[in-house]
Amino acid sequence: MSDHYCVLGNPVEHSKSPLIHQRFGEQTGQEIVYTAELAPLDGFVATWRAFCEGGGRGANVTVPFKEQAFALCDTLSERARRAGAVNTLINGQNGRVYGDNTDGVGLLRDLDAHHIPLKGVRILVLGAGGAVRGVLAPLLERGPREVVIINRTGAKAAALARDFADLGAVVGGGYDALEGPFDLVINGTSASLAGELPPLPEALFTPGGFAYDMMYAAEPTVFLRWAQDHGATPVDGLGMLVEQAAEAFFLWRRVRPDTGPVRALLRRALTG
Ligand code: NDP
Numbered sequence: 001m002s003d004h005y006c007v008l009g010n011p012v013e014h015s016k017s018p019l020i021h022q023r024f025g026e027q028t029g030q031e032i033v034y035t036a037e038l039a040p041l042d043g044f045v046a047t048w049r050a051f052c053e054g055g056g057r058g059a060n061v062t063v064p065f066k067e068q069a070f071a072l073c074d075t076l077s078e079r080a081r082r083a084g085a086v087n088t089l090i091n092g093q094n095g096r097v098y099g100d101n102t103d104g105v106g107l108l109r110d111l112d113a114h115h116i117p118l119k120g121v122r123i124l125v126l127g128a129g130g131a132v133r134g135v136l137a138p139l140l141e142r143g144p145r146e147v148v149i150i151n152r153t154g155a156k157a158a159a160l161a162r163d164f165a166d167l168g169a170v171v172g173g174g175y176d177a178l179e180g181p182f183d184l185v186i187n188g189t190s191a192s193l194a195g196e197l198p199p200l201p202e203a204l205f206t207p208g209g210f211a212y213d214m215m216y217a218a219e220p221t222v223f224l225r226w227a228q229d230h231g232a233t234p235v236d237g238l239g240m241l242v243e244q245a246a247e248a249f250f251l252w253r254r255v256r257p258d259t260g261p262v263r264a265l266l267r268r269a270l271t272g
Contacts, residue, residue: 002031004055005252008047008069009062012036016266017060020245023265024257032253044068052091058252059089060245066101066130073099082164083134088248100251103134106244107186107214108142109259113243114235116184116210118142124182125149126198127189128156128172131214135188136160140167147171150178152189152198180204185227187213192221205232213237218270238270239263 007017013036021034037059039047044065051059061069066085070076073086077100080086086099111118123144125132128151139147147170151157154174161172180203191198192215204227205211211227216238224234239259246259 002033003057003252004033004035004051005058005060006035006037006051006056007060007062008037008039008044008051008065010039010041010064012038012062015062016241016269017062017245019269020242020262020266021249023262024246024249027257027261028249028253028255030253030255039065045072048072048089052095057091058248060248061087061089063130066134069099073097075099077101079104079134079137082137083130085130085133087134087244088251090251100248101134102244102247102251103131103240104136104138105247106240106242107135107212108138109243109246110235110237110239111184111212113239114210116212116235118144118184120145121183122181122206123147124178124180124185124204126185126187126191127151128153128160129188129190132188133160135186136164136170137167140164140170143168145169148178148182149173150175150198175199181206182209184210184212185232187211187215187221187223190215192217192223195222197222197226200226202230205230207231209233210235214240216241216270218272238266242266 015036025032069086074096075098080101083101088100090098149157149172157172161170209232211232212235213221214237216236228234242263
């Protein structure tokens with residue numbers, strides 16, 4: 001019988017994870033079934049436990065449950081512990097739950113795929129939510145000159161900067177503290193979901209700078225359109241989605257899928 005995995009979220013019906021993991025399974029000859037499971041907002045843990053009792057082997061976790069997933073784990077990877085959020089669960093031996101966070105490695109692999117330099121550069125990260133928590137440690141480990149975290153609620157960005165200060169030069173605050181230019185600006189806010197643009201100064205990018213939006217859509221987001229108009233090269237978060245999924249697949253199956261064809265498939269599915 002095939003091993004069963006799922007993505008747990010609310011909402012979850014538009015998730016691309018089932019398509020991605022089914023393709024990974026076909027490509028690597030791994031017999032898996034992967035479904036999208038809607039967890040009630042007050043019933044995340046119960047949904048995960050019921051999934052495990054039915055034989056489920058592991059899950060991806062998406063909005064808004066990554067912190068609850070972190071709390072239910074018996075064992076955490078170092079990167080999940082640092083992030084304070086879990087996006088990959090493994091139903092282990094004797095019902096023990098192992099949690100990891102693959103968002104950071106997913107972003108880094110995508111930045112590498114686009115040949116975006118990180119060492120010695122100045123990076124702006126917009127937002128201070130779960131996604132940003134997951135990517136700060138891997139970004140800082142690449143040795144940027146400075147990472148500046150800016151958030152609508154400035155105190156959250158300042159607190160995040162303090163939490164990660166042992167890993168490198170990182171400062172945080174509100175939009176009034178924002179001073180460019182930056183070689184790379186990563187939008188980790190959910191503003192693009194609402195078609196909104198955070199309040200950004202005109203001189204945001206260095207010449208040849210890059211703009212990365214963790215969100216992806218059929219059309220470029222308002223942030224990426226603005227960035228392109230201001231001289232930056234725009235990249236959306238589709239590659240990050242595929243790469244974080246590949247890392248989760250590896251954790252579950254110990255086989256690394258080839259992400260290139262799945263990126264291309266997803267891009268076609270997105271743009272029709
Ligand atoms: P959270 O809800 O945890 O955090 C949202 C963040 O966005 C907060 O910092 C919030 O600020 C800020 N924000 C929301 N609306 C606005 C606005 N109008 N203007 C400025 N800032 C705003 O979300 P996540 O961190 O989980 O996700 C963030 C984004 O990243 C989402 O779009 C998500 O889809 C995407 N993502 C993509 C992944 C991928 O694989 N491509 C993986 C994970 C996430 P405040 O604190 O002030 O409320």
